[in-house]
Amino acid sequence: MKYVDEFRDPGQAKKILKAIAKLCSEIKLAEDRPIQIMEVCGGHTHSIFRYGLNQLLPEKLDFVHGPGCPVCVLPRSVIDNCIRIAENENVIFTTFGDAMRVPGSSKSLLDVKAEGCDIRMVYSPLDALTLAKKNPEKRVVFFGLGFETTMPSTALSVMQAEKEGVDNFYLFCNHITIIPTIKAVLDSPGMRIDGFLGPGHVSLIIGTKPYDFIAHEYHKPLVAAGFEPLDILQSVWMILKQLKNGEAKIENQYARLVKDTGNASALNPIATVFELRDFFEWRGLGSINHSGVKVNEKYRAFDAEIEFNLKAVTVIDPDVCQCGEVLKGILKPWQCKVFGKGCTPETPLGALMVSTEGACSAHYSYGKNIDLINIKTQEQ
Amino acid sequence: MNKKYQNKKITMAHGSGGKASSDLIKDIFVDTFNNDYLATMEDQARFEMPKGRLALTTDSFVVSPLFFKGGDIGKLAVTGTVNDLAVSGAKPLYLTCGLILEEGLPIATLDKIIKSMQKTAEEAGVKIVCGDTKVVEKGSADQIFINTAGVGVIDEGIEVHSYQAQTGDKIIVNGFIGDHGAAIMQSRAELAISADIASDCQVLNHLVEKILSVSNNIHAMRDATRGGVATVLNEIANDSKVSIIIKEDSLPVRTPTRGVCEILGLDPLYLANEGTLVCVVAAIDADKVLATMQQTKEGKDACIIGTVTNHPEGIVALSTLFGGTKIIDKLIGDQLPRIC
Numbered sequence: 001m002k003y004v005d006e007f008r009d010p011g012q013a014k015k016i017l018k019a020i021a022k023l024c025s026e027i028k029l030a031e032d033r034p035i036q037i038m039e040v041c042g043g044h045t046h047s048i049f050r051y052g053l054n055q056l057l058p059e060k061l062d063f064v065h066g067p068g069c070p071v072c073v074l075p076r077s078v079i080d081n082c083i084r085i086a087e088n089e090n091v092i093f094t095t096f097g098d099a100m101r102v103p104g105s106s107k108s109l110l111d112v113k114a115e116g117c118d119i120r121m122v123y124s125p126l127d128a129l130t131l132a133k134k135n136p137e138k139r140v141v142f143f144g145l146g147f148e149t150t151m152p153s154t155a156l157s158v159m160q161a162e163k164e165g166v167d168n169f170y171l172f173c174n175h176i177t178i179i180p181t182i183k184a185v186l187d188s189p190g191m192r193i194d195g196f197l198g199p200g201h202v203s204l205i206i207g208t209k210p211y212d213f214i215a216h217e218y219h220k221p222l223v224a225a226g227f228e229p230l231d232i233l234q235s236v237w238m239i240l241k242q243l244k245n246g247e248a249k250i251e252n253q254y255a256r257l258v259k260d261t262g263n264a265s266a267l268n269p270i271a272t273v274f275e276l277r278d279f280f281e282w283r284g285l286g287s288i289n290h291s292g293v294k295v296n297e298k299y300r301a302f303d304a305e306i307e308f309n310l311k312a313v314t315v316i317d318p319d320v321c322q323c324g325e326v327l328k329g330i331l332k333p334w335q336c337k338v339f340g341k342g343c344t345p346e347t348p349l350g351a352l353m354v355s356t357e358g359a360c361s362a363h364y365s366y367g368k369n370i371d372l373i374n375i376k377t378q379e380q
Numbered sequence: 381m382n383k384k385y386q387n388k389k390i391t392m393a394h395g396s397g398g399k400a401s402s403d404l405i406k407d408i409f410v411d412t413f414n415n416d417y418l419a420t421m422e423d424q425a426r427f428e429m430p431k432g433r434l435a436l437t438t439d440s441f442v443v444s445p446l447f448f449k450g451g452d453i454g455k456l457a458v459t460g461t462v463n464d465l466a467v468s469g470a471k472p473l474y475l476t477c478g479l480i481l482e483e484g485l486p487i488a489t490l491d492k493i494i495k496s497m498q499k500t501a502e503e504a505g506v507k508i509v510c511g512d513t514k515v516v517e518k519g520s521a522d523q524i525f526i527n528t529a530g531v532g533v534i535d536e537g538i539e540v541h542s543y544q545a546q547t548g549d550k551i552i553v554n555g556f557i558g559d560h561g562a563a564i565m566q567s568r569a570e571l572a573i574s575a576d577i578a579s580d581c582q583v584l585n586h587l588v589e590k591i592l593s594v595s596n597n598i599h600a601m602r603d604a605t606r607g608g609v610a611t612v613l614n615e616i617a618n619d620s621k622v623s624i625i626i627k628e629d630s631l632p633v634r635t636p637t638r639g640v641c642e643i644l645g646l647d648p649l650y651l652a653n654e655g656t657l658v659c660v661v662a663a664i665d666a667d668k669v670l671a672t673m674q675q676t677k678e679g680k681d682a683c684i685i686g687t688v689t690n691h692p693e694g695i696v697a698l699s700t701l702f703g704g705t706k707i708i709d710k711l712i713g714d715q716l717p718r719i720c
Contacts, residue, residue, distance in 0.1 A: 001635055004642065010701045046645075052704015123644075229702065345712045365709050 007228030008051075016233040017056055023240040024058040029194070034062040036192050036329055037239055040182060041199035042069025042355065043227050049362040051229040057236070064192075064329030065352075065359030067181050067285060068199050070146040071098050072323075072351040072358040075283045076315040078174050079104030085141050085172060085308050086117040092135060094128040095143040097121045102354050105315050125157035125171075132161070132169035141170045141304050148270070149201040151175045151293070155269035158295070158302050172304035173295050176280060178202050179210050180291040186218050188328045195239035197232065198224035200254045205270075207262030211250045219248040226254040273299050281314060283351035284323030323350040326359060333363040340364060382407045385487040392483055395515030408487070409477070409511055412494045413501075417474075417509035425509035427474060430533050435470035437461055438529040444522055446493065448567040450559070450578030451654065453526060454496035459583050459654055460605065461530040462504045466585035467601040467657055469540040469592055470532030472504060477511035478527035483518045493524065504583040506530070538592060544599040545620035550666035551686040552659045554587060554679040555580060555632065557609050561651025562637040565644075573643060575636040582655030587678040594672045597662035604656050610649040610708045612658045613686075613696045621693045626686030626708070628700050646715050649698075649708060660688065 027035060039045055045065045048054055054063060067073055079102055086093035086109070093109070100110045100121065113119040118138075122128050125142045132140035144154040154171060161169040178199060185191065198211060203224040211222050221242040225235035235253040242249055252258050273296060280292025295303035304310070317323065320338050325331040333339055333352065343349035345361050352360035385407070393400040410418055417425040441457045451459075458475065465472040477497065481490065501508050508528075563579040584603065592598060600620065602612040617624045633641075633648045641648050655678065661669045666684060673679030696708040 001638055001642075008701060010703070013702050049706060050700075051702055052700045052706050053702070055704045056702055365707060 004228070007226070007230045009230065012230055013056075013233055016230065016237055020061070020233065020237050020240060021058050023237065023244055024060045027240060027244050033192070034060050035194050035240070035243065036062050036064050037195050037197060037236060038064040038066045038185070038193045038329060039197040039225075039232075040066040040068040040178070041197070041202070042072065042358065043199070043201070044197055044225065044232060045069065045359055045362050047227050047229060047232055049365075053229060053232060061236070061240075065326070065333070065362070066196075067185065067282070067327045068147065068178070068202075069352075069355050069358050070150075070176060071102060071355040073176070073282045073284065074099070074102055074145065074174065074351065075281045076103070076105050076317070077281065077313045079108065080313065080315065081310050082109060082143055082172065083107060083112050083117075084310065085304060086112055086119055088139070088308065090138045091118065092131055092138050092140045093117065093119045093143065094122045094131060094140065095119065096123075096145070098355050099143060099145060101348075102351075103348060125154045126160070129157050129161055129166065129169055132166050133164075136168055139168050139170060139307070141172055143172050143174070145174045145176075147176055147178050147199065147202045148205040149199075151270045151274065152205060152266035155273035158273050158299055159269060161302060162299065167301070169302060170304040170307050171295055171302050173274070173293065175274065176282075176292045177276075177290070178206070180288050181282075181285075182211075182214065184285060184288045184291070185328055186214070186220070190330050191328060193220065193329055194243060195220055196222040197235050197239070198222045198250075200224060200226050200231070200258065203252070203254065203258045203262075205263055205266045208250050208252050208258065208260045209262075215248045215250050221248050221251070223251045224254050224258050226257070281312070283317060284321070284327050286324070318349055321350040323352050323360075326352055333360040336360070381488060381491040385491070388487045390481045390483060390485040390487060390490065390515055392515055392517070395481070395513060401513065404487075405511075405513065408491055408494055409513075412491075412498045413477075413508045414498070415507045415509060417507060418511075425474065427509065429473070429531075432533040432535050435465050435468045435532045435534055436529070437464040438527065439464060440525060440527045442522065442525050443564065445567050446489070446523060448579055449563050451581035452493060452496050453524060454493035455500045455581050456654055457526040457528045458497050458500035458504065458506075459581055461528040462506060462583045462585055463603040463655070463657070465530050465532040466583075466588040467540070467603050468532075468534060469538035469588070469601075470534045471589065472506045472530055472532040472585050474531050475501065475506055475508045476527075476529045477508050478529075479511070479513045480521050480525040481513065481515045482521040482523050483515055485523050490524065493526075500583060504585055537596075540598055540601050541619075542600045542602060542616050543619040545616050545622050545624070545660045545688050546599060546662070547622060547688055547690040548663050549599055549660045549688040550663050550684050551613070551624060551626065551688070552661060552666065552670055552673065552682060552684050553604070553609065553632065554584070554657055554659070554673050555655070555681040556634045556637070557604070557631065557653060557656055558633060558637045558641070558648030558651035560654040561608065562640045562648070564652070566640060573640060575640055577634070577636045577640065580653050580655040582678055584655060584657055584678055587673060587676045588657075590676060591659070591669050591672050595661060595665040595669050597665040598659060598669065599662065600660040602658050604653045604658050606652050607711055608648070608650040608652060609656070609658060610647070610696065611711060613708065614694075614710045616658070616660060617696050618694045620688075623689045623692055623694070624686055624696045625689055626696070626698050628698055630683060630685050632681055632683055632685075650711050650715050
């Protein structure tokens with residue numbers, strides 16, 4: 001398939017892997033531990049496991065799966081509020097598919113759908129707007145979530161609703177921002193990250209300039225990376241090259257899509273519709289200042305928080321849950337106390353087990369038993 | 381279709397057992413299915429069975445939309461049951477047809493579905509010999525639900541079981557995977573992706589008969605319907621207490637199906653098929669079985685996708701293009717599209 005297979009060429013991958021192995025052996029860390037690269041974005045985690053890249057890289061190199069799976073970091077209280085909205089009479093609650101299974105305090109959206117709430121999976125916020133126009137007697141709520149990647153389409157849908165005078169469309173806004181989150185990871189005690197794979201599609205929107213502080217203030221390299229296996233391998237190679245040379249720069253591997261200055265047509269609607277929240281509660285990470293956005297005053301008529309009179313309630317994660325430590329790279333998924341025991345993809349306790357992009361879910365599905373298998377592919 | 385049904389809809393009267401019911405049965409079902417067993421209009425069909433063990437199966441069909449590229453609910457209702465019989469090595473003979481109709485269903489739609497069932501039954505060489513029709517109030521069902529049961533006969537000496545996969549066996553599929561699931565997804569109006577994908581919906585009994593006639597070493601077969609090829613492989617690995625290794629670069633996936641999966645973040649290995657079977661055959665006969673399949677229209681794109689190994693038990697693994705390995709686990713719930 002064009003524009004896909006070129007970036008999945010095993011021959012090229014072998015060459016880059018060889019170069020990575022060589023660089024790894026040349027890098028000397030102050031302490032005796034593996035080099036740790038955090039992939040911030042859940043999409044990267046997914047690709048790494050899908051192509052088995054983690055098994056092909058040198059032992060001296062570890063991926064730390066970062067907080068960039070927007071479904072995983074949704075706190076229980078947000079799901080509880082979704083359910084509160086959906087339980088109203090004459091409401092159609094719309095959401096992206098993978099938020100359906102995220103557990104709230106006691107139920108998920110899938111559970112309340114089975115109980116009779118009108119919950120529909122959509123592929124775009126515009127689908128929700130269309131539903132609103134088709135069902136003028138109902139209040140149609142779109143559950144907006146995700147980083148800067150999904151913010152523009154949500155913002156544009158709200159603007160479109162205003163333009164067309166649709167007065168039964170509401171946004172339950174839970175969009176989050178990447179920069180304060182990376183900063184929180186960098187500031188957390190015991191942080192051991194040596195470099196970052198920057199989130200490719202967030203960078204497509206915001207550009208690479210906002211990452212500059214990571215190089216200047218924290219002296220860590222970041223490479224904005226694409227999602228195909230060769231993108232990831234090349235980006236790893238670029239980070240290692242910086243580490244070897246003692247550099248800390250912001251680089252752009254995903255140059256076929258990402259511009260340093262970002263995408264103005266996407267940034268403008270974000271600025272038009274949203275404003276920063278003072279703080280946002282993250283599952284596993286706790287409250288992070290300025291890490292979320294809400295609908296601003298001008299568009300308040302579309303704000304589901306106002307329409308449904310929602311209150312921010314903090315629901316504490318279960319004591320046994322160690323998602324926070326995994327997100328910061330202090331623990332590996334399988335080192336968590338409940339991994340694969342109390343917490344499985346079937347009955348997720350913690351956020352990271354929920355989405356297929358979650359680090360724990362990926363390890364559980366793809367990593368389990370892998371060491372047991374001794375495949376002789378050449379025999380087939 | 382009889383002119384008196386033009387622009388008419390199913391009403392509660394059609395399920396009442398009175399004149400409306402019996403007219404509908406005669407005009408739509410008996411006329412279309414057209415066989416002596418049904419024509420007696422008794423409470424049961426009576427027939428002689430040839431010698432051999434009987435195979436019996438049942439399946440219900442609830443697809444939305446009712447008509448999609450490559451098939452419809454009627455065709456599915458026959459292929460599903462015929463294929464469930466065929467993969468046991470049975471020769472399918474007779475089917476039943478149980479219908480639950482939603483009040484308001486256009487009778488022309490019902491007629492179209494019943495004709496499609498009959499056409500598919502003729503292709504398979506089976507007869508639909510008895511049936512039942514119930515009507516429920518508007519909102520209590522989604523237009524039409526169909527249940528078919530089927531009976532077939534297994535010739536002496538044929539032993540195909542999902543617990544019989546052995547180390548060294550080869551895994552063959554008869555064609556491209558995931559097309560049915562992808563076709564259904566893109567037929568649903570809410571997904572604004574247009575791709576040229578037709579369901580693989582087809583009967584497989586003739587193909588099965590041919591491969592069983594050239595090899596006594598077919599150990600296991602399953603049609604890879606809900607849950608896709610991945611789920612069937614997991615069932616075989618579990619039942620046979622073996623491990624199955626498939627190779628990513630040998631998986632047959634059409635480009636449009638792959639495209640839909642790439643966009644939505646889905647895996648074609650887990651998408652439903654309705655005319656695709658997984659066949660586990662001893663290595664010694666693998667080429668022969670493959671060549672036989674490839675000579676049929678249902679199997680012209682057949683290929684070997686993997687091998688059975690002994691350890692670890694119950695595990696299916698994919699050897700990736702890069703030489704990495706990932707576990708192909710059972711699906712938990714439905715596949716859900718990813719947000720970004």
